[in-house]
Amino acid sequence: MRTPPNPLARALDAATQGPDFARKFVGLLPQAADVLDAAQRAIDRFEAVLDRLERSEARLRAVIEDVSSSERAARGLIDDVSALEQRARVGVERYEPVLEKAHETAAYVTERIGPAEVDAVVAYLQYESTLRRIDEELLPAMATLHTVAPDLTELVAVSRGLNEIMGSLPGLGRVKRRVDEELSDADPDADGAG
Structure with missing residues (x-):
């Protein structure tokens, strides 16, 4: 078993080493001051980084708010487009049979009407007022x-x-x-x- 050191012996050792220790301590003071300056600069830089982070956080919050309002606007637009799409779908469903008949009629007409028929219609339209007068005035008298x-x-x-x-x-x-x-x-x- 080990015996504890004598406290008086330790005090005597410390007293004999006191002037050397004081010199060493005084020699370390400029280094400690440099360390403290470096620490202060690091703290200043850290505070500057914190300030920038706070400003960035504020800008990020503003961006998030803009994104949120844009998202709300986009959702409203999507809802409007969905309603318009639904109305268009109902309109197409309602008029689809009519459009199919119109397509069939147009196909029938384009297959059977040529330039001669178009010329006849143009001629009729040119003389339509005269023909109407003949129909309204002359034919009853001739009857x-x-x-x-x-x-x-x-x-x-x-x-x-x-x-x-x-x-x-x-x-x-x-x-x-x-x-x-x-x-x-x-x-x-x-x-x-x-």
Whole structure:
């Protein structure tokens, strides 16, 4: 078993080494001051890094907030697009049969209509107003001609009879010639036609 050192002997050793220890201690003071300066610079740099980290954190929080608001806006836009897509899908489903019939009709028309038919339609459109007037004004009048023709035939026969009677009465022959002359002077085409 080991015996503990004598405390007096240790104190005596420390006393004899005191001046050397003090010299060594004083020699170490500039190094300790350099270490403290280096430590202070390291602390200053660490505080600067902390300041930059705090500013970066604030900027990062702002970016995160911008991203969050952009995400909310994007979600709203996605919802709007989804609603529009749904409405478009319903519209397509509703009008799909009509569009298919229109496609079939267009295919039928393009297969059977050529340049001659197109020219005929253009000609019809150019004369459409004239044709409408014929349909509205002339055709109804022509439909009544079958009732007018016998009356006209009878009127011509009566007129010829009157002419003959007027020509056979003494003194009325001159009146008849004068009336004929007046009629021919009033209508120059009547001479060419008669």
